[in-house]
Amino acid sequence: MEFLSRDKLKETIEHKQLFIDGQFVDSASGKKFAAFDPSTGETIADVAEGDERDVDLAVQAARKAFEEGPWPRLAGAKRGKILAKLADLMEAKIMDLSTLETLNNGMPLQATMFMTNAAIDVIRYYGGWADKIAGKTLKGDGDVHAYTLYEPVGVVGAIVPWNFPVYLLVCKIAPALVCGNTMVVKPSEQAPLTALWIAKLALEAGVPAGVLNIVPGFGPTAGAAIARHMDIDKLTFTGSTNVGRLVMNDAASSNLKQVTLELGGKSPFIICEDANLEVAAFFSHLAIFFHQGQVCLAGSRVFVHESVYDAFIEKAVAMAKRRVIGDPLKIEVEHGPQINQAQADKILSYIESAHAEGARLVTGGKRIGDKGFYIEPTIFADVTQSMTIAKEEIFGPVLSVLKFKTLDEAVKLANSTSYGLAAAIFAKDIDTVNFLSRSIKSGIVFVNSYFSAGPGIPFGGYKMSGIGRENGYEGLLPYLQTKSVVMPL
Ligand code: NAD
Numbered sequence: 001m002e003f004l005s006r007d008k009l010k011e012t013i014e015h016k017q018l019f020i021d022g023q024f025v026d027s028a029s030g031k032k033f034a035a036f037d038p039s040t041g042e043t044i045a046d047v048a049e050g051d052e053r054d055v056d057l058a059v060q061a062a063r064k065a066f067e068e069g070p071w072p073r074l075a076g077a078k079r080g081k082i083l084a085k086l087a088d089l090m091e092a093k094i095m096d097l098s099t100l101e102t103l104n105n106g107m108p109l110q111a112t113m114f115m116t117n118a119a120i121d122v123i124r125y126y127g128g129w130a131d132k133i134a135g136k137t138l139k140g141d142g143d144v145h146a147y148t149l150y151e152p153v154g155v156v157g158a159i160v161p162w163n164f165p166v167y168l169l170v171c172k173i174a175p176a177l178v179c180g181n182t183m184v185v186k187p188s189e190q191a192p193l194t195a196l197w198i199a200k201l202a203l204e205a206g207v208p209a210g211v212l213n214i215v216p217g218f219g220p221t222a223g224a225a226i227a228r229h230m231d232i233d234k235l236t237f238t239g240s241t242n243v244g245r246l247v248m249n250d251a252a253s254s255n256l257k258q259v260t261l262e263l264g265g266k267s268p269f270i271i272c273e274d275a276n277l278e279v280a281a282f283f284s285h286l287a288i289f290f291h292q293g294q295v296c297l298a299g300s301r302v303f304v305h306e307s308v309y310d311a312f313i314e315k316a317v318a319m320a321k322r323r324v325i326g327d328p329l330k331i332e333v334e335h336g337p338q339i340n341q342a343q344a345d346k347i348l349s350y351i352e353s354a355h356a357e358g359a360r361l362v363t364g365g366k367r368i369g370d371k372g373f374y375i376e377p378t379i380f381a382d383v384t385q386s387m388t389i390a391k392e393e394i395f396g397p398v399l400s401v402l403k404f405k406t407l408d409e410a411v412k413l414a415n416s417t418s419y420g421l422a423a424a425i426f427a428k429d430i431d432t433v434n435f436l437s438r439s440i441k442s443g444i445v446f447v448n449s450y451f452s453a454g455p456g457i458p459f460g461g462y463k464m465s466g467i468g469r470e471n472g473y474e475g476l477l478p479y480l481q482t483k484s485v486v487m488p489l
Helices: 006-011 052-067 076-092 094-107 108-127 165-178 193-205 217-230 241-253 277-293 309-322 341-356 406-414 430-439
Strands: 018-020 024-025 034-036 042-048 137-139 144-152 156-157 182-186 211-215 234-238 259-263 270-271 301-305 360-363 377-382 398-404 424-426 442-445 482-486
Touching: 006 042, 018 052, 018 193, 018 277, 024 108, 034 094, 034 156, 042 193, 052 156, 052 182, 052 211, 052 482, 076 094, 076 108, 076 193, 094 108, 094 165, 094 193, 094 217, 108 165, 156 165, 156 217, 156 259, 165 182, 165 193, 165 234, 217 234, 217 241, 234 241, 259 398, 270 277, 270 406, 277 309, 277 398, 277 424, 301 406, 309 360, 309 377, 309 398, 341 398, 341 442, 406 430, 424 430, 430 442
Parallel strands: 156 182, 156 234, 182 211, 234 259, 270 301, 270 424, 301 398, 377 398, 424 442
Antiparallel strands: 018 024, 018 211, 034 042, 137 144, 144 482, 360 377
């Protein structure tokens, strides 16, 4: 496939300003920040840098659109139609949107296309809910009749990370908008460009001015301004557990806005003695190396039954060595760069800690080249639960393989983390599958598979992986208030 050169691609980047009240505008400070290409380290665009003042203007626009504008008052079916149009517009631009995303965050284009498609599915899914959000008729005490009404929460503030800028943005805007809310969104400073483009497409699709505002900027300024704002009714945050704690504090100490948190993970795979090892090795490879391990549900800890441990390692190493590493804009490439220098350094320091603590490196372990931020697909065997790489979220292409003897031991090891986002079980025996899926403390458990669930399946964390759920019917509820209307019969 033929692509424009990087220089030509840079020239095609149109939207670099804040998007407030249906207009692209400069920031109050006039400051800009650089958006980078992680595969070269070079600047691809200078983007307007929003701060507290810009967040405040965006909140005013969102508040006006909520109190006075048509959006919350439209018939649900009309909002659904507009979301369906947005999905169509994104689909028509899928190649350009995915290319821009890859240029800005280094996700291999084949993975980005998959994720942009998944984002479009999420919009269509929530568009389909538009005319089906209804309360219930209830029976109260004595002669009391009651019913519940679902109402939008109001102005929603959303803070999004860089790893899947389009998909994670859409997981927030689709359910929030379909319920009739208005929004102020801060994309990550590492990857702000696609969110601005989607806001423009939303306007074209018929989302009125002021309903969806995008303020690129840094976390401690623009992000904190959203978390602390007294006129934002709800905060939805996806990012690290540490920053999740900060924004929850800010939400609590300002106006007690409701909070949904989608945070980090250290997801376990449990590979039992009767597992189909080909299937287990395939999904384990995908789960840790997709987007270079920069995935909240990366399968970063694999617990393998002692009887199949060596055979699994042999397969896992062979697959890691075959991985096609290179320019993420090339469609055949499977493994691109990490997002930035700081992240690459952090991953390399985890690799050093694994050596120092006695893990056995079986493949990878090194930085590749001196341009961009590439790290080899890396696997450590003979990892034990006390090692740093088995406990902390690395957010990079580093797999820890641990051995177990009994299912009870596997459960204990899998659950011995402060995270609880996702898990996978590979086994044929149904009693084993049932026992493990009920014993593991995580928001989603995949059996003999990984990643593919679809927009109708709720996703979110137990323990320090988060609060609330995205996707599915559960993903609508955080954007609705329940009002009970009660009357005597
Ligand atoms: P991060 O927490 O550093 O940043 C996330 C967002 O928060 C960014 O937009 C950032 O600018 C903003 N931010 C930073 N400091 C802030 C502050 N003080 N106040 C308000 N906002 C602030 O995370 P990241 O590095 O962008 O993303 C990686 C993390 O996200 C990983 O931990 C990963 O597991 C997690 N993640 C979770 C999910 C999920 O669905 N559970 C999905 C993707 C990523």
